Amino acid sequence: MIASRTARRLDFLRATETPRGRELNLVDVRWLDPLHLVGIAAEAQLAHRAGTRLRLVGVRADQANYAARMHLGRIVESFGGEHELPTVAERDQRDTLLEVRPLRDPADVEQLCSLVYNRVAATDPVAARALHVALAEVGDNVCQHARSIGFMAAQTIAEHGVLRFAVADAGVGLLATLTGLGAADDHQALELALSGRRQLSSPGHGYGLPRTVEMITRLNGELLLASGRAARKIEVGGRFDRTLDNPYRGTIFEGAVPAGPALTGPTRSQMRE
Amino acid sequence: MSARTLHLPRLVAGRDYADDLVRSLVLEPGAEVLVDGSGLLSGTPSFAAELVQRILVDGKARSLRLVGAPGEFTGYAETAAKDLDVQDRFQAAAHLSPA
Numbered sequence: 001m002i003a004s005r006t007a008r009r010l011d012f013l014r015a016t017e018t019p020r021g022r023e024l025n026l027v028d029v030r031w032l033d034p035l036h037l038v039g040i041a042a043e044a045q046l047a048h049r050a051g052t053r054l055r056l057v058g059v060r061a062d063q064a065n066y067a068a069r070m071h072l073g074r075i076v077e078s079f080g081g082e083h084e085l086p087t088v089a090e091r092d093q094r095d096t097l098l099e100v101r102p103l104r105d106p107a108d109v110e111q112l113c114s115l116v117y118n119r120v121a122a123t124d125p126v127a128a129r130a131l132h133v134a135l136a137e138v139g140d141n142v143c144q145h146a147r148s149i150g151f152m153a154a155q156t157i158a159e160h161g162v163l164r165f166a167v168a169d170a171g172v173g174l175l176a177t178l179t180g181l182g183a184a185d186d187h188q189a190l191e192l193a194l195s196g197r198r199q200l201s202s203p204g205h206g207y208g209l210p211r212t213v214e215m216i217t218r219l220n221g222e223l224l225l226a227s228g229r230a231a232r233k234i235e236v237g238g239r240f241d242r243t244l245d246n247p248y249r250g251t252i253f254e255g256a257v258p259a260g261p262a263l264t265g266p267t268r269s270q271m272r273e
Numbered sequence: 274m275s276a277r278t279l280h281l282p283r284l285v286a287g288r289d290y291a292d293d294l295v296r297s298l299v300l301e302p303g304a305e306v307l308v309d310g311s312g313l314l315s316g317t318p319s320f321a322a323e324l325v326q327r328i329l330v331d332g333k334a335r336s337l338r339l340v341g342a343p344g345e346f347t348g349y350a351e352t353a354a355k356d357l358d359v360q361d362r363f364q365a366a367a368h369l370s371p372a
Contacts, residue, residue: 106289114284117315125314129345132315136286140319144288203356204326207318207349 310342
């Protein structure tokens with residue numbers, strides 16, 4: 001089992017309009033995960049698309065190096081945004097499986113999933129397969145349906161003995177994709193995407209997310225999927241639905257599987273030393 | 274009757290990639306297709322489903338034999354063949370043997 005993380009973390013991804021741009025204040029985020037990183041990247045893209053820019057502020061000092069190492073600043077800048085992240089040495093990437101990377105097309109997905117697989121397989125082939133399938137399926141969904149680019153990130157977290165990975169996009173969301181298949185609201189769209197019922201109405205399609213759920217829960221992992229006002233967390237103990245106060249524009253996914261010491265490497269605090 | 278063989282690489286993912294691989298076979302209706310999965314380490318359900326769809330449904334191949342693929346991937350392909358109602362033309366085997 002892994003330390004559980006709640007869907008409430010999505011509440012931190014709430015930007016507010018200011019005269020200097022769209023501000024995302026992370027002062028209350030004590031621990032940055034790949035979920036936050038890809039979510040922030042999608043917010044930067046959204047701001048850019050709206051003709052403004054993202055201002056990322058309040059990143060705690062003990063998380064800022066990590067965020068910088070994961071190329072968050074670089075991504076924010078690429079959409080014309082501002083941040084206060086430090087410049088860090090690129091040479092030490094021991095806890096990084098995949099920095100925040102854009103997904104522009106299926107070839108990006110294929111390349112990044114292979115990269116992650118190859119980095120994990122030598123020490124944990126089972127986790128490597130789970131990551132490969134999960135990232136590839138969710139990334140493929142972005143390319144097929146989101147009508148927007150997406151973002152992917154993955155890392156090992158020694159403190160928690162876990163391997164976390166996330167994909168987000170600022171696209172049309174699950175409801176827009178699945179309305180034609182019977183979804184009437186965000187919760188129904190989420191259910192349709194995860195349950196596998198879609199296979200009944202369109203044979204040959206809709207396998208990716210349900211199989212990803214099976215694979216991750218079989219490894220005693222957990223996953224979170226949110227789109228619009230709906231969020232669902234799935235873990236060994238069951239599934240938990242939540243209605244988000246602040247709708248997520250697009251779709252965001254996070255998966256986590258246990259990882260042994262050989263894979264996790266140094267803790268985040270050791271990395272700062 | 275034409276025969277075609279497709280060797281899957283170590284890692285396969287995505288419907289587009291399956292499309293590309295099947296397109297490279299230049300299939301004719303009625304072809305017998307052998308998919309060699311003995312080098313495969315990980316493949317996704319969507320790739321497997323697209324492979325079956327493109328070969329047996331769109332490509333109208335006479336048969337698809339999937340050989341040597343990991344059990345999980347074989348299961349994905351079997352499920353897709355059943356859902357697409359082409360299971361009578363799909364075969365899976367752990368090892369390559371004379372047809």
